[in-house]
Amino acid sequence: MKKIIIPLLITLLLIISCRSGKSITGSERIIWDSQTPLEEVVAQMTLSEKIGQMTQAERSDIYISDISKYALGSILSGGGSVPSNNTQNGWTKMIGDFTEESLNTRAGIPVIYGIDAVHGHNNVLNAVITPHNIALGAIAAGDMEKGVQAAYNAAQITAQEMKATGIFWTFAPVLGIAEDVRWGRTYECYSEDVNIVTALGTSTVKGLQEGGVAACIKHYIGEGQTVNGRNQGNAVLDRNNIERLLIPYRAAIDAGAMSLMASFSSVNNIKMHEHKELLTDILKGELGFQGMILSDWAAIEQLSGRTYKAQIANAINAGIDMVMATNGREKWTGFIRNLHQLVEEGTVPMSRIDDAVIRILRFKQSAGILNMRSLRNLHGSSETHNALTEQTDTIGSNKNRQTARSIVSDSLVLLRNENNVVANLSSYKNILVTGQGADNIGMQCGGWTITWQGNLGPITKGTTILEGIREAVNGRANVSYNAQGKARGNFDAVIAVIGENPYAETQGDRSNDINIRHADADMLKDAYSYGCPVIVIMLSGRPMTIGDEYKNWDAFIAAWLPGTEGGGIADVLFGNRNFTGRTPYTWRKTINGDVLYPLGFGLTGK
Ligand code: GLC
Numbered sequence: 001m002k003k004i005i006i007p008l009l010i011t012l013l014l015i016i017s018c019r020s021g022k023s024i025t026g027s028e029r030i031i032w033d034s035q036t037p038l039e040e041v042v043a044q045m046t047l048s049e050k051i052g053q054m055t056q057a058e059r060s061d062i063y064i065s066d067i068s069k070y071a072l073g074s075i076l077s078g079g080g081s082v083p084s085n086n087t088q089n090g091w092t093k094m095i096g097d098f099t100e101e102s103l104n105t106r107a108g109i110p111v112i113y114g115i116d117a118v119h120g121h122n123n124v125l126n127a128v129i130t131p132h133n134i135a136l137g138a139i140a141a142g143d144m145e146k147g148v149q150a151a152y153n154a155a156q157i158t159a160q161e162m163k164a165t166g167i168f169w170t171f172a173p174v175l176g177i178a179e180d181v182r183w184g185r186t187y188e189c190y191s192e193d194v195n196i197v198t199a200l201g202t203s204t205v206k207g208l209q210e211g212g213v214a215a216c217i218k219h220y221i222g223e224g225q226t227v228n229g230r231n232q233g234n235a236v237l238d239r240n241n242i243e244r245l246l247i248p249y250r251a252a253i254d255a256g257a258m259s260l261m262a263s264f265s266s267v268n269n270i271k272m273h274e275h276k277e278l279l280t281d282i283l284k285g286e287l288g289f290q291g292m293i294l295s296d297w298a299a300i301e302q303l304s305g306r307t308y309k310a311q312i313a314n315a316i317n318a319g320i321d322m323v324m325a326t327n328g329r330e331k332w333t334g335f336i337r338n339l340h341q342l343v344e345e346g347t348v349p350m351s352r353i354d355d356a357v358i359r360i361l362r363f364k365q366s367a368g369i370l371n372m373r374s375l376r377n378l379h380g381s382s383e384t385h386n387a388l389t390e391q392t393d394t395i396g397s398n399k400n401r402q403t404a405r406s407i408v409s410d411s412l413v414l415l416r417n418e419n420n421v422v423a424n425l426s427s428y429k430n431i432l433v434t435g436q437g438a439d440n441i442g443m444q445c446g447g448w449t450i451t452w453q454g455n456l457g458p459i460t461k462g463t464t465i466l467e468g469i470r471e472a473v474n475g476r477a478n479v480s481y482n483a484q485g486k487a488r489g490n491f492d493a494v495i496a497v498i499g500e501n502p503y504a505e506t507q508g509d510r511s512n513d514i515n516i517r518h519a520d521a522d523m524l525k526d527a528y529s530y531g532c533p534v535i536v537i538m539l540s541g542r543p544m545t546i547g548d549e550y551k552n553w554d555a556f557i558a559a560w561l562p563g564t565e566g567g568g569i570a571d572v573l574f575g576n577r578n579f580t581g582r583t584p585y586t587w588r589k590t591i592n593g594d595v596l597y598p599l600g601f602g603l604t605g606k
Pocket of ligand 1: 078079116171218
């Protein structure tokens with residue numbers, strides 16, 4: 001008899017659990033769909049599930065099972081953190097697995113993957129690397145509408161190549177207004193001009209989100225106003241200053257941005273990550289921001305609390321909703337453990353937790369991530385992610401390269417053109433190209449390219465300036481190359497490429513002048529020795545302090561950090577295009593010295 005009753009009971013349990021959605025592991029599944037008010041979902045979540053959603057861990061700090069065990073809200077790639085197979089399939093496989101794991105939870109809230117795709121999908125090998133924001137600002141400084149369109153087109157390239165790898169959230173754009181070029185993040189900003197930053201930041205948000213990926217506007221607020229331009233330093237601001245800095249944020253939020261990253265920096269000696277007035281009273285209160293605030297990389301460990309637990313309390317109570325708890329597994333597990341205790345002891349009220357979680361779910365809903373639940377039901381678990389990614393070959397397409405190349409051409413700024421020498425370039429028969437930067441994809445791209453800091457050399461697929469010149473000249477003239485500027489023969493002109501080595505964030509900070517590199521200075525001496533016109537092209541993340549050196553140059557072109565499509569430079573030098581870019585930053589001879597070229601300066605050159 002027993003042999004019949006027990007199996008019957010188990011079958012009966014299975015039928016009941018399937019009908020009611022209750023898993024027989026004892027914990028009830030939350031039953032919800034796209035029509036369920038998010039508040040109802042939050043109301044059914046446990047404290048552990050809520051805190052899990054508030055946790056963002058770096059991909060190298062987790063096991064895949066952690067995602068379901070802790071109901072993690074987000075996983076990220078830090079700069080250069082890539083799957084062993086850094087290809088479209090490698091990425092979609094990794095993120096598809098992460099997504100599946102997150103759906104196998106009681107609440108079934110899909111995890112969202114975030115990455116710094118800040119000038120194209122820049123962690124991915126052979127992706128199209130578009131010009132950094134400073135170059136987009138140069139287009140806008142010459143023609144605002146053209147700059148707005150360029151920012152939109154660049155964002156669309158980024159979105160398309162991100163989706164092809166299954167990623168739907170980028171930590172971009174930067175809305176900082178850089179006011180001291182000693183700051184290592186100057187090139188991540190569009191300009192020193194608030195109108196350019198507002199127009200291009202908004203356009204980038206639209207380009208990304210209309211392209212199907214969510215933006216994350218950053219770094220709120222005052223990052224470009226720190227004393228001496230020190231990264232993560234202190235900005236002394238009154239309410240009028242803050243109102244000016246809020247302008248791009250108001251516009252980007254109106255354009256639909258639903259996630260925002262707080263700045264490492266401080267305002268009036270209060271760290272932004274614990275600045276309740278700016279994060280909650282102003283941003284969430286006065287501006288009515290309905291999205292979620294993400295912390296920056298382990299930034300809460302810089303806060304005033306004497307312990308990690310106290311720092312967590314300060315950050316969450318100030319208004320941080322999701323914490324980028326990086327620098328090791330113990331950081332994100334410690335975040336979860338400590339926040340649990342803080343809520344249980346009443347230091348962090350449950351109302352703050354619920355507010356954070358509803359914002360996170362609202363953001364995931366706006367990003368389309370919650371759709372993965374229904375897609376999973378439609379396509380079955382193995383197909384969830386593929387159904388959402390564009391499996392066509394859109395990494396590094398020729399179409400995207402051509403669009404990026406045109407943006408490069410439009411971003412060039414002609415600062416000096418003695419005797420209209422650039423107009424004569426196409427008539428020359430013997431050209432010497434010099435400088436390490438003339439044949440160096442890594443130097444063209446700058447930081448945040450393949451790795452966090454970037455690297456010199458052939459780091460990914462692209463066209464160097466030299467390759468572009470040879471294509472453009474197409475045998476009509478002899479083009480010689482010597483990186484050090486040493487070559488035999490007589491030349492009609494020398495094209496000398498100088499610039500900065502790649503860097504990102506604090507590694508790019510300078511305490512004083514941003515001088516020409518020694519190797520470039522030595523090369524220039526040789527370039528001058530041929531007695532023919534010298535056309536200097538600068539690859540840099542900011543105006544470099546060149547003193548009076550420019551007086552030796554017959555032409556001087558700022559090319560900023562153009563990315564992989566360096567051929568766009570030759571298209572202007574040897575084509576029939578005018579120089580339409582203008583400098584988006586005031587250019588001084590020395591730091592705080594005389595102005596050499598004012599904001600908005602540039603020549604047309606034809
Ligand atoms: C970095 C940067 C931030 C970036 C984040 C994740 O430290 O400050 O811009 O989005 O960490 O890589």
